[in-house]
Amino acid sequence: MEMITRRRALSLGAGLSLAALAPLGSRAQGAEPSFPHRPITLWVPWPAGGATDLTMRVLAEAAGRHLGQKVLIENRPGAGGTLAMPVLQQAAPDGYTIAQLPQPALRAPWTQKVMWDPIRDTTPLLQLSGVTFGILVPAASPIKTLDDLFALAKAKPGELSIATNGVGTTPHVVMDELLGHRGLRYVHVPYKGTAEQMLAVSSGQVQVGVNSNGFAPYVDSGKLRLIATLAEHRTKRWAQVPTLKELGHGIVATSPYGLVGPKGLPGAVVQTLHDAFKAALFDPAHLAELAKYDQEPLYLGADDYGRSLREAYAAEKRTVDRLGLAKAG
Structure with a gap:
């Protein structure tokens, strides 16, 4: 009888102990681990080794230290910098998939048929910076000014070769506007990334290149000549180079960019990533x-960045309509 009582007492004690632990155990098992509890993937829609890729890698490393998790860069170049959008559209809204959003992603839906929408399918995190676009020629080129470029295009209709970083990108749209308004034709040569394009221009494979700041080392080393920039004001670095605006062409293009996640990101996740x-x-x-x-x-917080994206998206439609680049149908 005494043995049975002891057994029952032991059994009861064990049962009570388990019961006391059960709620804690179930909570631990069912609770979501704090975000982030694994690496985050940042999609960059440009080739590895280019200016944007390199700056994004430094950014990702610093952000990883604040998050306590690695931020891994995945490159998906091509299609004018829009190939991260399908990835975001299909990603779970958990914060582990984010992407850089460049200006062409706001233009592409107005010029071609795409299955994604840069506003509907994203959650803005923050705006980061903008780029300095420039028009460049080989150091030995006879083209020394923008007027020289126009004169050459007029003298040899349809022969002047101009490289950009892709169809529908800001450089492509700008050159279409500059030359199209003057009735000048040219050969458009699109490249996936800045490094590849600048090598082609500096070696003389193409006569003119238009791209973002990745051209800096080529200009500073004397391989390329910068004949105009597309910003609001002259750059501090190349203060002798005029802007399109001051040359009387009324064009300013800096293509601000930032980071976005898939639509539906929880507010707490947005705040963690933003910070x-x-x-x-x-x-x-x-x-x-x-x-x-x-x-x-060019920092903007999540709300202000979202507002800026919506305004830029509407502005891109007006630009595309003005230039006659709207998609058919």
Whole structure:
């Protein structure tokens, strides 16, 4: 009888102990681990080794330190910088898949048929920076000014070769506007990335290149001549080079860019990512990397960035309509 009682007492004690632990165990098992509890993938729609890719890698490393998890870069170049959009559209809204959103992603839906929408299918995180676009020629080229470029295009209709970073990108649209308004034809040569394009221009495979700040090392080393920039004001780095605006062409293009996640990201996840990448944006190592390409921070928080994206999306439609580039149907 005594043995049975002891057994029952032991059994009861064990049962009570398990019961006491059960709620804690079930909560631990069913609760979501705090975000982030694994690496985050940042999709960059440009080739590895280009200016944007390099700055994004420095940014990702700094953000990873604040998040306590690695931020892994995945490159998906091509289609004018829009190939991260299908990835975002299909990604789970959990914060582990984010992407850089460049200006062409706001233009593409107006010029071609795509299955995604840059506003509907994204959650804005923050705006990071903008780029300095430039029009470049080989150092030995007879083209020294924009007027020289127009004169050559007029003298040899349809023969002047101009490289950009893709169909429908800002450089492509700008050159169409510049030459189209003058009735000048040219051969458009699209490239997937800045490095490949600048090598082609510096070697004379194409006569003119138009691209973002990745051209800096080629200009500074004397391989390329910068004849105009597309920003609001002259750059500090190449203060002798005029802007399209001051040359009387009324064009300003800086293509601000930022980071977005899939639609439906929870507010707490947005805040965590925003805070980490804002800190990374102003990290000295990242600022130094931006400076290599004459870039500065153009920070906007999630709400302001979302508002700016909506305004830019509407503005792109007006530009596309004005230039007659709208998709058929």
